[in-house]
Amino acid sequence: MAPTPAPSLPSLLEATLVLSDQFISSLSLPTQPQSEPPTTTSTSSDSAPLPLPLLTTSANALKAQTTKLSLLAINSPFTPSAVTTVLTAVNESILPSLVTAALLTLPASYTTAFHAEAKLLVKDVLREFVGLVGVVKVIAREQNGKGKGEVKGEQKEMVLGATGRVWKACDELVTFAGEGVVGLVSRKARMYLELVRDGIRELQDWDPEEEEAGGDGDDGFFDDDDDEDEDEEDEDDDEKTKPTPEILHAEKSHMLRLLTPLAQIYPAIISQRLKKTSALTTSTPLCPSSVSQLDRLLPHLRELPNLLDEAAGSLYEHDLDNAVEYTIRLRKTAFMAAEVMRVPLSGGSSGAGAKEGEQGGKNGEEKVVEDKFPKWADTWKNVVEEIAKSKKEG
Structure with missing residues (x-):
């Protein structure tokens, strides 16, 4: 042939x-749901x-x-x-x-x-x-x-x-x-942290009094005389409902007091959960429980900067109700992220029961490393809740 x-x-x-x-x-x-890894009939475990x-x-x-x-x-x-x-x-x-x-x-x-x-x-x-x-x-x-x-x-x-x-x-x-997988999650977490920090800096720079002094830029040159009475009524209504610069300052200060500790969830998760696991899982798949953890974690970390933008944007527009609502959601989302990572990723070097062979005890015994994240998370949550409570009491 x-x-x-x-x-x-x-x-x-x-x-x-x-x-x-x-x-x-x-x-x-789109990926088909419940996909399973392909199986191999080869007797060699290295064939796939x-x-x-x-x-x-x-x-x-x-x-x-x-x-x-x-x-x-x-x-x-x-x-x-x-x-x-x-x-x-x-x-x-x-x-x-x-x-x-x-x-x-x-x-x-x-x-x-x-x-x-x-x-x-x-x-x-x-x-x-x-x-x-x-x-x-x-x-x-x-x-x-x-x-x-x-x-x-x-x-x-x-x-x-x-x-x-x-x-x-x-x-x-x-x-x-x-x-690897954990490295990608760490990179995205750092990226979302920078977005949160940008949002905080923007909020810090915002001055309600300057905005009040600047007005809306309308000098009234083209207003018709027939509309003057109606405009005056609208202005009276606005004055009754529009928050004062003092109220806006107070809301801004409260939001910043909350955001400062809330942003700490990112470095805490990176250092206490992701960094201690990434070296062991760069090439091999994670166990199902760890995959589930990271799949649940990322949406929370991604949502935090979005909620911050909504909360700050509502404040800039003098919409206090929405600003408060988004701030509450922001707080709850950060809490959920901490709760997802309360248990260390399987296979990592962090967590209760994790061991350090090189820094072992006597006679070469392996040393158990204390998992500090759950205690930190509880303390952090209490601090945030106290800040939130202080506004209600005030």
Whole structure:
């Protein structure tokens, strides 16, 4: 039987674009509920690859092949057979491995947030690679398979720019895989903390008296005489319901007194729960209870800056009722985040019963490390509740 002829470069370039688009579409589909990790019939326990090392290996391999592709595209003579070799390796091995690795980060084993981030980052890699292949396709068409012409300077710049973007996307994917699930949650927690701090600074800078002095910017030049009486009545009503600068100052001060300790929930969870667990869980899946904890934790941490924005925004608009309502919700959300993490993540080095072999007791006995987070959380909650209560009593 005669061997199958190698595909032409134009057809392979088109196949690469179609394949990448199909992979992007598959990664955009919603994850099926109650998905289970794929099983293997192999007797070897190592036959099923872990997704995070596979992500790293595939991203590094694509980066290397991208380098080859870019050099082949911009240097003379243009060699279609060499480009074909690179694209064949990418299509048959690297791209399928990337997509498989992302899909293997199942929410049941790696949390919903990590699964979504893995698919998003792989899609970014694919899109950037499509951009590079598109430029190579134009060059190949102009060379018409002869490889004799000189690649234009503008095209060289386009190839180098597209290559740099592929490298960057691959590096981000490698970093993501290296930090693992707990590392991702820690990074997001730090990001949400910065948003809370920004909101606090903005609230600190807000001065109700300056706003009162500035007015609404309407000098009344275009007011009609017929509307004067109605306007005066509206102003009288506003004066009756509008909170005074003193009241706004008091509400602002109370909100800031609450926000200062509430923001401490982020560094406490990061240092006492996430940092002590991340080193042990960067590549292997977490146990189901820890996955459930992190899936419940992230929405609370993400919601806190949103609630702060709503509370402060209501205060800026002199809507005290909504400001109070959002402040209460903010407090309850922070409490829920602390409650979710009351028990340490399984497999971590924190928590009651955690052990330190190197700092053991006599005769090499392992030392039990006290879990300080529950006691801290109780004290922290009492402080916040006392601040909230002080306003009611005042």
